[in-house]
Each structure stands twice: as C-alpha cells, then as structure tokens.
Amino acid sequence: MAVKRFVHYYRLTKTYKQDFGRFCNLFSTKSDIESRQQFQKWHNGGGIFHQSACIDSTVLIEVGAIVHSKAVLGANVCIGSGTVVGPAVTIGQSTTIGFNVALSNCIIGDSCIIHNGVCIGQDGFGFFVDEHGNMLKKPQLLNARIGNHVEIGANSCIDRGSWRDTVIGDHSKIDNLVQIGHNVAIGKSCMLCGQVGIAGSATIGDYVTLGGRVAVRDHVSIASKVRLAANSCVFKDITEPGDYGGFPAVPIHEWRRQVANQIHSSKKRTS
DSSP: OHHHHHHHHHTTSTTHHHHHHHHHHTTSOHHHHHHHHTEEEOTTTBOEEETTOEEOTTOEEBTTOEEOTTOEEOTTOEEOTTOEEOTTOEEOTTOEEOTTOEEOSEEEOTTOEEOTTOEEEEOOOOEEEOTTSOEEEOOOOOOEEEOTTOEEOTTOEEEOOSSSOEEEOTTOEEOTTOEEOTTOEEOTTOEEOTTOEEOTTOEEOSSOEEOTTOEEOTTOEEOTTEEEOTTOEEOSOBOSOEEEETTTTEEHHHHHHHHHHHHHHHHHHHO
C-alpha cells in the first residue's frame, strides 16, 4: 500500500522517476544496486548490456533487449526488442535475432536468422520417479549448439542437452512451432516443416526433410537423405535413404498401398 500511495502522489510531479528510484533503493541490498549498475545502455539501438559482455562495436541492440554477463556478440549482429541474451551465450557474426527471443546456454553460429519468439537453451523435459513415487527433475547442464546459416522459425523451441549437447547442423532450416528435445543431433542442410516434434536423444542425418507435424520418437536414428511425408510418426530407426510415410512410418510405396487398400475396403463395405 505504501508503494501504491507513493506512485499515485509522485505521478503528479516532474521528479517522479528520480524520486521513485531512490525510494526503491531503500529496499534494495548493496549487491542488488551494484548488479544494476553493471548494466549500461548500448550506443547503437538503446538496448541494455552487462559490462562483462564482449560485444563488437557494429552490433545493434534495440530498445528493450538485454545482454547478460559474459555473452559474446560478433560483428553485425542484430538483437530485436524484447530479446534476452543470457549469461555466456555466444552469437556469431551477421546473425539476426528477432523480437522477444530467449537465448540461454547456447552457441549460435554465423549468418543465422532467429525469428520472433524462439526459445533456445532452456531445460529439456527430463524426470524420473524415485522410490517414494515422487517425480524428480533430471539435471540438464549442457548446451544447445546452432550451426552457421541456420534459420529458425517463430516460436520454435530447442532444449539444452543433458548427456550431450543439442546440435543443429549448418544450413538447416526450421519452420515455425517446431519442438526439438534435449540431446537431439540434427545434421547439415535439413528441413523441418511446421509443428514437427522431435523427442529427446534422437539422431538425424544430413539432408533430411520432415514434413509438417512429423513426430520422431526418443533415441531413434534417421539416416541421411530421408524424406518423411506430413503427419508421419517414426517409432524405430530408419537406416536407408528414401521417402517414408505413415503411422508408423514405412517406405512410401508401402504406405501408398496401405492407403489404397484401406480406401478399397471401405468402398466394398459401403457398396
């Protein structure tokens, strides 16, 4: 109540911001004040950065973005408003980060495009049940590594690793609303269409294409040069290049026969 009354009164004065800051400092510890003082305004764009961050002079940090301690930003990086670059995150040169992106525990390569709302490096979904039946969290302590020339669509999520880094290979392209679980390794020049979900510890080779809403089970391996039709589900390893489809995914000619037989059977029943 005291704070609300203070705000209401001083909004009527010209010195509201300065006096409110002094009022808040009365409730702050010395370490809190010192921590805030280590953040400064960036000269190009008006965003905020920590003194310990290593930032090239050509970087653009827009208003409302913040770069935390020991982050490294290469030449010609652009950081959009509302984005948070977490401690010790590395971003390669000429990479563009959109609005409201959250980056933590990750390394991003050169010339990448990260669209609005992407989250990279948060904890993966890992739990176990103890002897008392309690659900306990597994440690998620490793990183996510994004290669060069990678594009990641809006609101996609890439979890950090637990027993190995989560890796996205060079030149791979990821559509909007894609979920990539912890410990996933994706090769180079892969294409993941919208709403693809890849469970933890899956391994995907090079030049793989996953159609919209493809689901990949945990700990599954997919060979290079595989293409999966939309809405397919991968339950077991795919060891040979080629086209696949269905639930579960099978070679495309076999899936087409399954669909044709199903249509033929349904027509016979209705006739």
